[in-house]
Amino acid sequence: MVVSVKNVSFSYGGFQVLRDVTMNAREGEIVCLLGPNGAGKSTLLRCTLGALRPQKGRIIINGVDIFDFDPIELAKLIGYVPQAIERTFPLTVFESVLIGRLPYLGWTPSQSDIEAVRNAMKLLGIENLAWKNLNELSGGQRQKVLLAMALAKEPSILLLDEPTNNLDLNSQLEVMDIIRDVVKDGKTAIVALHDLNLALRYADKIVIMKNGRVLANGKPAEVLSENVIESVYGVKAIVKNENGLRYVIPLTRCEHA
Numbered sequence: 221m222v223v224s225v226k227n228v229s230f231s232y233g234g235f236q237v238l239r240d241v242t243m244n245a246r247e248g249e250i251v252c253l254l255g256p257n258g259a260g261k262s263t264l265l266r267c268t269l270g271a272l273r274p275q276k277g278r279i280i281i282n283g284v285d286i287f288d289f290d291p292i293e294l295a296k297l298i299g300y301v302p303q304a305i306e307r308t309f310p311l312t313v314f315e316s317v318l319i320g321r322l323p324y325l326g327w328t329p330s331q332s333d334i335e336a337v338r339n340a341m342k343l344l345g346i347e348n349l350a351w352k353n354l355n356e357l358s359g360g361q362r363q364k365v366l367l368a369m370a371l372a373k374e375p376s377i378l379l380l381d382e383p384t385n386n387l388d389l390n391s392q393l394e395v396m397d398i399i400r401d402v403v404k405d406g407k408t409a410i411v412a413l414h415d416l417n418l419a420l421r422y423a424d425k426i427v428i429m430k431n432g433r434v435l436a437n438g439k440p441a442e443v444l445s446e447n448v449i450e451s452v453y454g455v456k457a458i459v460k461n462e463n464g465l466r467y468v469i470p471l472t473r474c475e476h477a
């Protein structure tokens with residue numbers, strides 16, 4: 221599916237957060253949203269989800285404006301992982317992942333709902349946590365449950381807000397590998413990230429935002445230069461390229477940052 225964001229502007233009350241944002245993500249692509257804190261990445265994801273309605277511009281999925289979709293059909297299409305769950309409920313991991321199937325659930329879960337939940341938990345290696353209470357998990361385990369909830373829905377589009385939050389080094393790569401594999405299978409992903417090295421490694425396209433605007437948009441190697449990192453983040457950095465792997469080493473904060 222193709223997700224197109226066209227000239228979107230959004231304000232919370234009178235406070236403008238997104239300014240004429242245009243970007244798109246195609247099937248089989250991971251598009252990473254980068255930018256400093258407060259740049260508008262989460263707000264853009266929440267607009268794309270249909271949870272916020274932009275005052276200007278449109279968000280279009282395969283040619284159809286998201287606000288023209290039946291809400292349940294839109295909910296089936298999109299798997300969303302928020303930055304954090306503000307409160308946790310006394311639910312087990314299994315029950316929480318089952319909630320991901322909500323747009324499909326009848327009065328009782330069907331065999332295919334149970335299968336989808338099992339598959340998602342297996343993919344993330346959290347079957348052993350199935351009967352643990354969500355409140356008893358570590359931050360990283362909870363992060364994996366959130367992703368399993370989104371994947372259990374078997375959505376065509378993934379909107380992921382910092383899915384590697386709280387994860388150790390191994391789990392960060394594990395989760396990004398899973399995202400890459402499911403996207404290769406024909407999904408579209410837009411992923412907000414802070415880790416430039418993960419973005420360089422996994423993104424097919426990078427969109428860099430600052431103050432609600434898109435400053436750069438394109439292939440990781442073309443977009444993420446030392447100059448761009450300095451002007452966007454106020455950090456002097458070296459971008460290295462060794463054996464086909466590009467990576468960023470941050471050096472110092474700039475005086476003017």
Ligand SMILES: Nc1ncnc2c1ncn2[C@@H]1O[C@H](COP(=O)(O)OP(=O)(O)OP(=O)(O)O)[C@@H](O)[C@H]1O
Nearest residue numbers: 232235237255256257258259260261262263264303
């Ligand atoms: N519900 C809200 N009401 C009012 N202002 C908000 C709300 N949510 C976010 N904002 C403001 O909108 C701006 C963009 O926030 P947003 O969370 O989209 O940025 P972000 O790029 O995701 O940041 P971070 O990297 O810190 O998660 C910030 O200035 C923030 O204070």
